[in-house]
Amino acid sequence: MLSSAVLKHGTACLFKRSSCSRSTSTCLCNNRWFLQHRRRQHQHHQQQQQHQKTMTSAAAGNSGAREAVEDRLESISNHSWVEKLNPDPETDVNAPNRKSRRVKSGHFVRVQPTPLKRPALIIHSKKVLEDIGLCEGDESSETFVRFFSGDSDAIPGMKTWATPYALSIMGQKHTSNCPFGTGEGYGDGRAISVGEVLNPKTNQRYELQLKGGGQTPFCRGADGRAVLRSSIREFIASEAMDALGIPTTRALSLIRSEGGDVSNRPWYSASVEKQVSKQLNEVTVDDPRLARFDASEREAIVGRVRAQKRDPDTMIQEPNAITTRVAPSFLRVGHLDLFSRRASKPDASPLQKQELEMLVRHCYFREFSEENDSWSSTAPIEDVARAVLEKSAAGIAFCVAEWLRVGFCQGNFNADNCLVAGRTMDYGPFGFLDAYDPAFAKWTGSGDHFAFAAQPQAAVANYFTLCSALSTLLKGKEAEGNVLIETFAKTIENEVTNVWAKKLGFRDDAPSSSKAAARDLYDETIQDLLYRHRADWTMFWRELSNAAPDLISRKMSAKEAFSTFLEKKAFYKSTFSEQEIEMWTKALDAWIAALRTSGENESTAGEIVSRMRLANPKYVPREYMLVEAYEAAEVGDYSVLRDVFKACCENPYDEGENSKYYGLAPEESLSKGGIAFMS
Numbered sequence: 214m215l216s217s218a219v220l221k222h223g224t225a226c227l228f229k230r231s232s233c234s235r236s237t238s239t240c241l242c243n244n245r246w247f248l249q250h251r252r253r254q255h256q257h258h259q260q261q262q263q264h265q266k267t268m269t270s271a272a273a274g275n276s277g278a279r280e281a282v283e284d285r286l287e288s289i290s291n292h293s294w295v296e297k298l299n300p301d302p303e304t305d306v307n308a309p310n311r312k313s314r315r316v317k318s319g320h321f322v323r324v325q326p327t328p329l330k331r332p333a334l335i336i337h338s339k340k341v342l343e344d345i346g347l348c349e350g351d352e353s354s355e356t357f358v359r360f361f362s363g364d365s366d367a368i369p370g371m372k373t374w375a376t377p378y379a380l381s382i383m384g385q386k387h388t389s390n391c392p393f394g395t396g397e398g399y400g401d402g403r404a405i406s407v408g409e410v411l412n413p414k415t416n417q418r419y420e421l422q423l424k425g426g427g428q429t430p431f432c433r434g435a436d437g438r439a440v441l442r443s444s445i446r447e448f449i450a451s452e453a454m455d456a457l458g459i460p461t462t463r464a465l466s467l468i469r470s471e472g473g474d475v476s477n478r479p480w481y482s483a484s485v486e487k488q489v490s491k492q493l494n495e496v497t498v499d500d501p502r503l504a505r506f507d508a509s510e511r512e513a514i515v516g517r518v519r520a521q522k523r524d525p526d527t528m529i530q531e532p533n534a535i536t537t538r539v540a541p542s543f544l545r546v547g548h549l550d551l552f553s554r555r556a557s558k559p560d561a562s563p564l565q566k567q568e569l570e571m572l573v574r575h576c577y578f579r580e581f582s583e584e585n586d587s588w589s590s591t592a593p594i595e596d597v598a599r600a601v602l603e604k605s606a607a608g609i610a611f612c613v614a615e616w617l618r619v620g621f622c623q624g625n626f627n628a629d630n631c632l633v634a635g636r637t638m639d640y641g642p643f644g645f646l647d648a649y650d651p652a653f654a655k656w657t658g659s660g661d662h663f664a665f666a667a668q669p670q671a672a673v674a675n676y677f678t679l680c681s682a683l684s685t686l687l688k689g690k691e692a693e694g695n696v697l698i699e700t701f702a703k704t705i706e707n708e709v710t711n712v713w714a715k716k717l718g719f720r721d722d723a724p725s726s727s728k729a730a731a732r733d734l735y736d737e738t739i740q741d742l743l744y745r746h747r748a749d750w751t752m753f754w755r756e757l758s759n760a761a762p763d764l765i766s767r768k769m770s771a772k773e774a775f776s777t778f779l780e781k782k783a784f785y786k787s788t789f790s791e792q793e794i795e796m797w798t799k800a801l802d803a804w805i806a807a808l809r810t811s812g813e814n815e816s817t818a819g820e821i822v823s824r825m826r827l828a829n830p831k832y833v834p835r836e837y838m839l840v841e842a843y844e845a846a847e848v849g850d851y852s853v854l855r856d857v858f859k860a861c862c863e864n865p866y867d868e869g870e871n872s873k874y875y876g877l878a879p880e881e882s883l884s885k886g887g888i889a890f891m892s
Contacts, residue, residue, distance in 0.1 A: 289412065294406070322430050546629070718761055719811055785883065
């Protein structure tokens with residue numbers, strides 16, 4: 214067994230958490246949202262009817278496209294998972310495999326999706342369509358819409374399946390919330406893979422998976438569906454992360470049911486929200502109980518009170534939808550964790566040990582080799598396992614550090630939500646920072662261990678789980694695994710340091726001493742000020758980028774730059790005392806001094822701002838933007854969804870036109886249930 218001391222060392226705090234309170238906010242009247250909703254319903258009723266007519270016409274009048282989509286997908290299909298790995302031997306006797314059950318062996322269960330009624334395509338990604346080997350226009354065909362809404366009969370040559378995996382949280386194996394108490398009920402509960410394709414032009418392999426495709430043996434009693442709200446969030450987040458340059462699963466299409474498919478989901482009622490908001494707003498900085506604190510401390514305490522999370526208080530009915538997500542593979546740490554547990558039992562059978570080795574070899578083939586590379590199938594298993602661990606370490610470390618760069622919090626970073634290759638996936642309780650808080654997470658169940666600043670520690674814990682799973686296959690067994698974990702902890706430390714250096718304008722090839730100075734400046738000074746003064750993560754870094762040329766060229770003093778670029782644009786705090794302005798003046802002066810020490814000067818001011826703008830996006834999909842998109846979509850208006858897609862998923866770093874999405878988030882988005890937090 215791997216040393217828990219190594220895990221503890223690896224997860225030692227990579228961030229200094231500020232002692233300041235969380236961000237504060239005030240709520241707006243819920244009536245505004247209600248009135249907007251009704252106006253959209255009235256104004257876009259005709260637009261919805263026209264959309265339905267267009268979809269019907271396109272599907273009915275494009276029989277050639279229908280045949281082309283079917284022929285194209287079947288001709289490029291190449292189902293390595295179901296052809297190279299073992300099926301669950303009890304698949305046939307449990308057909309159609311849409312009820313929760315123990316899956317005791319095998320790498321997959323054959324299960325067909327459950328089609329949506331009257332499916333309608335809402336949006337698709339042109340780039341992903343091309344990546345997988347289809348052509349623009351294919352998405353409008355009846356076959357495309359049928360197949361990617363769960364009707365697998367539309368393309369009979371494609372194969373469909375769901376996979377089992379294990380659950381580990383922060384390095385600890387869990388079976389308690391498995392319905393069978395054994396861990397044999399975890400897996401793809403509502404995600405169904407509907408094929409693999411091999412693009413003949415690029416020789417790139419992609420797996421296609423329906424999120425919300427219906428019940429599987431791993432649904433654990435749930436309905437296997439996704440709703441329009443969550444599907445829009447997943448689609449936008451997937452494509453936005455790719456546009457931001459962060460490894461991620463992609464989104465091909467978003468299809469909704471217009472035939473009455475609905476699910477009940479827990480959510481936040483307007484009446485309770487109004488009551489809670491009123492109670493929380495009664496706590497103000499003038500409260501006599503706070504008299505012994507200074508102004509900043511009082512504001513921080515009030516912010517902490519108003520930002521309290523709470524669980525949903527009602528059930529609502531929402532329309533079903535399916536997002537088709539795409540990736541080279543969806544191979545999770547949890548997959549290898551499960552098969553290692555089976556193979557490591559005292560009474561493990563030769564088949565269970567063989568299935569672990571098969572999966573490790575397949576993992577390398579799918580994620581880390583060229584398509585025709587046969588090394589992973591012939592090399593000694595100890596070499597393949599070592600290679601998987603080394604390459605996985607680099608991918609996970611880079612990916613998670615990049616999350617910090619753009620203010621992304623995954624929210625539920627268990628080992629089963631961690632892809633071996635280091636690729637973002639499972640856009641459920643995710644969120645992007647508005648007001649900076651190291652403890653930020655959207656999900657009410659995230660806890661401190663999955664908070665924004667704790668994500669590197671969670672990554673180390675997931676890598677610990679991966680090393681534990683493969684340690685029995687390594688030459689040096691547990692000792693070799695322990696060394697790999699220690700190396701990974703250093704790797705992710707370096708990646709985080711690189712992120713802060715990039716955000717502060719340092720060159721990629723800057724001396725290590727300069728990068729270390731950038732890290733110290735962030736950890737010791739900037740982070741605390743961001744937290745204390747309620748800085749907006751995206752606005753602060755982007756406006757700092759704009760201030761850089763004038764500061765480095767000495768056209769402005771630090772105090773002038775703070776007043777011009779930051780004070781009124783990048784903070785939710787309304788006023789600053791002279792003492793607080795002086796804090797920022799010293800921090801900005803220290804930053805410019807560090808840049809000069811690394812070799813920057815007036816002649817490189819343009820290069821600094823270019824680097825910073827490439828490291829600090831102008832647009833990310835904030836929750837209030839997603840709320841506006843899915844609320845409008847519920848009444849048939851997809852224009853907001855398209856606007857958000859354009860801003861966040863096409864050129865999020867470009868200056869471009871002055872979009873309405875560049876600015877501070879509405880105050881209510883910092884405290885309102887369903888926006889500031891969710892379950």
